[in-house]
Amino acid sequence: MSTAGLKRAHYKEGWIPLLLLLPQLLVLLLFFFIPALRALSQSFVITDPFGGNFQFVWFDNFRALLASPEYRSSVGVTVWFTLAQNALTIFIALVFAFATDRVVRGRGLYRTVILLPYAIAPVIAGILWAFLFNPYVGPLAFVLKGMGIAWDPNRSGVDAFLLVTLAASWKHICYDYIFLVAALMAVPPSLLEAAAVDGAGPVLRFFKIALPMIGPTIFFLVAMNFVYGFFETFAIVDAVTHGGPGGATMILVYKVYIDGFVHINLGSSAAQSVLMMIFALALTVVQFRYVERNVNYDV
Amino acid sequence: MVERTRGIDLVCHGILILGGLMVCVPIYFAFVVGSHTVSEVLTIPPPWLPGTEFFANVATAWQKGNLGRLFVNSFIVAVGIAGGKIAVSLLSAFAVTYFRFHFRMVAFWAIFVSLMLPVEVRILPTYEAVANVALPLQWLADVAGIEVTLDWNMMNSYGGLILPLIASATATFLFRQFFLTVPEELCEAARIDGCSPLRFFRSILLPLSLSNIAALAIILFLYGWNQYLWPLLFTTDKSMATAVIGLKNLIPQADMEPAWNIAMNAALLVMLPPVVVVVALQRWLVRGLVDSGK
Numbered sequence: 001m002s003t004a005g006l007k008r009a010h011y012k013e014g015w016i017p018l019l020l021l022l023p024q025l026l027v028l029l030l031f032f033f034i035p036a037l038r039a040l041s042q043s044f045v046i047t048d049p050f051g052g053n054f055q056f057v058w059f060d061n062f063r064a065l066l067a068s069p070e071y072r073s074s075v076g077v078t079v080w081f082t083l084a085q086n087a088l089t090i091f092i093a094l095v096f097a098f099a100t101d102r103v104v105r106g107r108g109l110y111r112t113v114i115l116l117p118y119a120i121a122p123v124i125a126g127i128l129w130a131f132l133f134n135p136y137v138g139p140l141a142f143v144l145k146g147m148g149i150a151w152d153p154n155r156s157g158v159d160a161f162l163l164v165t166l167a168a169s170w171k172h173i174c175y176d177y178i179f180l181v182a183a184l185m186a187v188p189p190s191l192l193e194a195a196a197v198d199g200a201g202p203v204l205r206f207f208k209i210a211l212p213m214i215g216p217t218i219f220f221l222v223a224m225n226f227v228y229g230f231f232e233t234f235a236i237v238d239a240v241t242h243g244g245p246g247g248a249t250m251i252l253v254y255k256v257y258i259d260g261f262v263h264i265n266l267g268s269s270a271a272q273s274v275l276m277m278i279f280a281l282a283l284t285v286v287q288f289r290y291v292e293r294n295v296n297y298d299v
Numbered sequence: 300m301v302e303r304t305r306g307i308d309l310v311c312h313g314i315l316i317l318g319g320l321m322v323c324v325p326i327y328f329a330f331v332v333g334s335h336t337v338s339e340v341l342t343i344p345p346p347w348l349p350g351t352e353f354f355a356n357v358a359t360a361w362q363k364g365n366l367g368r369l370f371v372n373s374f375i376v377a378v379g380i381a382g383g384k385i386a387v388s389l390l391s392a393f394a395v396t397y398f399r400f401h402f403r404m405v406a407f408w409a410i411f412v413s414l415m416l417p418v419e420v421r422i423l424p425t426y427e428a429v430a431n432v433a434l435p436l437q438w439l440a441d442v443a444g445i446e447v448t449l450d451w452n453m454m455n456s457y458g459g460l461i462l463p464l465i466a467s468a469t470a471t472f473l474f475r476q477f478f479l480t481v482p483e484e485l486c487e488a489a490r491i492d493g494c495s496p497l498r499f500f501r502s503i504l505l506p507l508s509l510s511n512i513a514a515l516a517i518i519l520f521l522y523g524w525n526q527y528l529w530p531l532l533f534t535t536d537k538s539m540a541t542a543v544i545g546l547k548n549l550i551p552q553a554d555m556e557p558a559w560n561i562a563m564n565a566a567l568l569v570m571l572p573p574v575v576v577v578v579a580l581q582r583w584l585v586r587g588l589v590d591s592g593k
Contacts, residue, residue, distance in 0.1 A: 006396065006403070007396055009483045010486070011397055011398050011399070012398070014400055018394075018400070020394035020398075021391050021394045023386075024387045024391045024471070025409065025410075028413050031463035032413045032416050034424075042424070096314065099311035099315050103308060112578060113322055114322060115584075116326075116577065120525075121525035121569075123543055124546065124570050127563075128566065131328065131329065131332065131559060132324075132325055136557070137559055139328055139347065142343070170321070170322075178585055182589045202302075203307070231419040253419045256419075256423070260423040261422075261426075270423065273424070284414050
């Protein structure tokens with residue numbers, strides 16, 4: 001029996017731990033494992049929406065899915081969206097964190113304000129930005145119009161995509177920011193001082209010392225931004241664009257929802273779920289590698 | 300601070316002020332619009348300064364969105380999710396770190412694996428699972444050839460909104476990491492004094508974990524309050540919706556009166572409780588986040 005992660009002083013009562021684990025395992029079984037298996041089994045059959053008949057079709061659902069232009073375009077949108085959101089979020093958060101690390105006066109106030117979007121639900125972030133850039137009533141849309149830019153996220157796919165990306169990044173910068181500020185504070189001052197004595201300025205020190213040292217944190221944040229972009233931005237899309245216009249903001253999670261609950265195409269929706277689970281699995285492995293590198297199991 | 304660099308420091312202040320503006324501009328305009336009448340909102344150019352109708356709009360939004368009831372729902376759901384996750388994870392973490400039993404690693408991995416199945420990727424089957432929690436039993440009965448109809452619908456109930464979300468690999472992992480740092484002597488001493496496992500948990504481990512619990516509770520409260528997809532699917536009954544869902548229904552659609560003033564006012568109201576939590580408990584929040592990310 002493995003003793004990894006077990007206290008040296010431990011108990012051996014056989015039935016107590018099982019009782020302690022029961023609530024969590026029961027919830028997992030009912031709402032995680034059985035549904036996941038069900039998605040897997042549904043992805044191999046075609047069911048008619050009114051129940052009753054189903055037919056086993058092997059990989060037909062997957063084949064149809066991968067061949068469908070809508071799905072391919074949705075994959076493309078998702079990839080571009082998460083990449084843009086990821087780059088924007090981490091870059092801005094890094095700049096803010098660097099600045100916060102330098103200033104002394106007002107640091108607490110700056111931090112509180114930049115942290116605020118953490119409290120705001122993604123759907124509310126979406127609504128705030130949808131209003132700002134609403135072509136009829138939005139103040140910023142008005143400014144754009146004044147500059148001669150034809151802006152209409154209801155008609156132009158590019159505009160809608162930009163709007164969703166902006167709202168999603170605005171909501172998530174604070175998360176990366178918290179971690180980066182904490183990581184920068186953990187960089188040993190002795191290293192920075194030694195470099196300063198050798199004549200390295202603040203910017204050089206940031207790129208040559210601080211940035212490499214917070215590399216693992218950035219890696220972790222990139223993985224977390226992917227999770228956020230893929231799964232948690234559902235609410236923003238639902239509030240701002242409903243996946244439109246013409247599928248320009250139809251990210252994969254939104255498509256699973258639309259196909260499952262609006263078009264009631266169960267087989268296709270289940271196949272999409274399975275593909276996303278495989279992707280989420282890959283992300284978890286990446287995350288776990290990060291955890292492994294940063295945690296000493298023999299504490 | 301290693302040396303004085305006025306130029307760079309000024310730039311840094313500039314960047315942070317810009318950052319603050321970036322955060323505040325959308326909230327400011329929500330406030331501006333939320334304090335005007337509909338006709339004022341529709342003027343061109345749009346209003347840039349706050350008007351006088353803020354509290355009148357609060358009253359309208361509160362009543363039109365049934366926000367009184369929905370706030371109570373949101374509060375119950377958020378507290379339920381936070382409390383449930385913490386309770387369930389504390390117990391599991393205690394079991395896998397302080398007990399030696401068969402399947403210890405299996406249990407740990409079963410919990411850890413759930414990390415990779417976010418609600419969003421399995422919405423449809425989970426929806427079925429909540430629409431009839433007894434479904435697995437039904438299959439068993441069918442396989443066994445027993446003629447029964449089992450139906451336990453959790454739609455439009457607090458249980459349905461809370462239970463599927465209370466399993467937590469992250470929280471379990473966090474508490475496990477913390478328990479591993481608790482000195483071995485505490486448990487040894489407790490055992491010599493004849494302390495039962497549950498007594499040890501209640502009298503020693505739980506008090507030690509309080510600061511971790513507090514930090515996590517804040518994060519989970521925000522998570523619960525801001526849930527969207529789940530309540531959207533599971534509350535067909537409008538009086539069981541959460542505040543966030545109620546807000547979404549106030550957003551003007553193409554064929555509605557463009558009451559952006561009411562919608563944005565309601566947005567401010569709905570974001571108020573979590574914003575207060577973040578501002579008041581910032582230190583704890585940051586600690587909790589950074590710890591749980593490790």
